[in-house]
Amino acid sequence: MGIEAATARLACFMTTTMIIVGSVRPGRIGLPIAQWVRDRTEAAGHEVDFVDLAELALPFMDEPAHPSKRQYTQPHTIAWSERVDAADAVVLVSPEYNHSYSPALKNAIDFLAQEWQGKPFGVVSYGGASGGLRAAAALDQVMTTLGMVRVPVDVAINGAGGLVADGTFAADSKHVATLDRMLAELSRYDEVLRPLR
Numbered sequence: 617m618g619i620e621a622a623t624a625r626l627a628c629f630m631t632t633t634m635i636i637v638g639s640v641r642p643g644r645i646g647l648p649i650a651q652w653v654r655d656r657t658e659a660a661g662h663e664v665d666f667v668d669l670a671e672l673a674l675p676f677m678d679e680p681a682h683p684s685k686r687q688y689t690q691p692h693t694i695a696w697s698e699r700v701d702a703a704d705a706v707v708l709v710s711p712e713y714n715h716s717y718s719p720a721l722k723n724a725i726d727f728l729a730q731e732w733q734g735k736p737f738g739v740v741s742y743g744g745a746s747g748g749l750r751a752a753a754a755l756d757q758v759m760t761t762l763g764m765v766r767v768p769v770d771v772a773i774n775g776a777g778g779l780v781a782d783g784t785f786a787a788d789s790k791h792v793a794t795l796d797r798m799l800a801e802l803s804r805y806d807e808v809l810r811p812l813r
């Protein structure tokens with residue numbers, strides 16, 4: 617395909633990307649980091665659904681049937697299901713807690729099953745020296761089990777606590793370039809995976 621045809625095709629292709637804030641703690645640095653991800657995602661031309669798990673306030677999983685049956689009984693599950701169904705791609709903004717990710721994030725993921733399937737995802741992880749990479753690895757295992765496809769770009773933010781001041785995350789040029797590559801890959805994978813969903 618020529619450049620003009622490819623550009624025209626991309627121009628009419630819009631990815632709706634769900635950004636999930638994986639920390640719900642008061643004083644969390646995850647919120648400003650996720651806001652930075654949101655702003656860049658919008659700038660990259662994606663439609664954004666910004667999900668702050670603290671606002672979503674799901675209880676501990678309270679459905680009697682396995683989520684794969686989609687026999688939901690609770691209004692909060694039905695609303696969450698519809699929201700994830702509407703997304704084409706997902707970015708998980710994840711802290712690292714004890715070498716894994718947060719219980720709030722696991723709970724939100726476990727509520728659903730088919731809704732995640734066949735969608736690309738990327739992880740923006742953060743922490744101390746590790747940049748939250750162990751949390752990202754733990755997420756890979758769970759999300760791929762649910763039928764999601766991880767794009768081959770990770771954003772891992774080292775020493776993240778020192779990069780947030782007055783509620784703003786100060787990204788460096790490497791963070792920006794890596795996130796932009798991840799977003800481009802999410803769109804590319806969305807286009808390929810969409811017919812499978």
Ligand SMILES: Cc1cc2nc3c(=O)[nH]c(=O)nc-3n(C[C@H](O)[C@H](O)[C@H](O)COP(=O)(O)O)c2cc1C
Nearest residue numbers: 639641644645646711712713714715743744745746
């Ligand atoms: C329960 C708990 C466990 C933590 N475990 C890790 C860890 O394993 N690796 C790491 O790099 N940082 C760890 N930290 C430090 C976090 O990276 C840091 O507190 C960060 O601000 C957490 O993200 P949040 O503020 O968005 O919740 C831990 C923090 C908490 C509260």
